[in-house]
Amino acid sequence: MIRERKKLNFADYLKRTEQITERMLTSGWNEASSTIEPLSDIILGATEVVVTMDLPYVDPNAVQVNVIADDIIEVQAKTKHKIRLNDLGVKHRKGEFTLYHSVLHMPVPVNEEGMTHKLKRGILEIHLPRQT
């Protein structure tokens, strides 16, 4: 299925820039939603986009990847057990986390069809074919 690429207006551009900046600057422990923003990387290849993500404490079968727009993917991965800030030595916050969650903007439009992903050494690797 070929989707039409949505053109960004200035307001969308600003919003996206804000989102990226916020993601860069915040620590990624979202106590309100009990989610952790994982470290990730995007590599643009000639025929595909490769996304990697560091997901410690995740079961390989508990990873869900969705293409939610031509150039946006969403990743959710359940942790094997509750991760408590308290267990990491942080006593003044009461965060408990059970899910990694990330919404990533792709550098080019991608196809959901043909997408593959695998978890190896705790690193998720997603291959997304580029739209032609």
Add this chain to the structure above:
Amino acid sequence: MPRKEKKTQSQTIEPVRVVQKRSLSRRFTLMNGLPDVGLVGVVAGSQIVSSLGMKEVGTVESELFPPLVVLHEGVPKSPIRIYGKGSLAVIIAETAIPAGVVYPLAEAIVNWASSTGADLILSIGGMAVQNRQDIESPKVFAALSDKKLSKLLNGAAEVLGEGYIVGAYALMLKRCAEIGLPAIALLTQSFYNYPDPEAAAAAVKSVNKILGLDVDTSELLRKGEEIRLRGKDVMKRTQTEMARINKSQEYDVPPLYG
């Protein structure tokens, strides 16, 4: 007539200062565990410090660092600390090194080491490889301030012949070569922007061989997931600083040959 300027205190203070609080052995090896690729140096350095029961002997201070302290057991600590025991000192940083501090930090560390009796600077870091997920046993490479130092490696690392090194370790190697202070940068194959405890374990094994230590690495592998999760935030900030100093140039191939 031009006014004679008064020399103020700020003009005489170095931008980065090593503050030594306790004495070290007359001759010692200085190991660096600064945050860079895969946080290999920080993770390996921490394991060595805790395994050998090393005590804090000093700090590295600068107004150019972010205004922060790290709390450990309720006690405020400088984020860059020096630990010592016997003839070994280890510098560990618990915060990303701002790109603008790399030059004065490298200079301050080398100046302090050479003036206090260090006979070797051993810097522990990562070397990013794109196929890291497929590598079972990360290899360790060594960049030397002097070719003759290869005999110290004791088979623990392969000497790097050609390539770029970017960051504080690069500057330290260059400065040490200039002043004749032996220096080795041990660079282990690792993820670029994910904390890599397996690579840190390989680095510690190499340090064991070079310095004749017996630091256990099994904990790094057993607690790998926890280390990766704990290192997530420092790795993220380090990644930003690595981009500022063009760390990715380490992937480049030097143009000259022959």
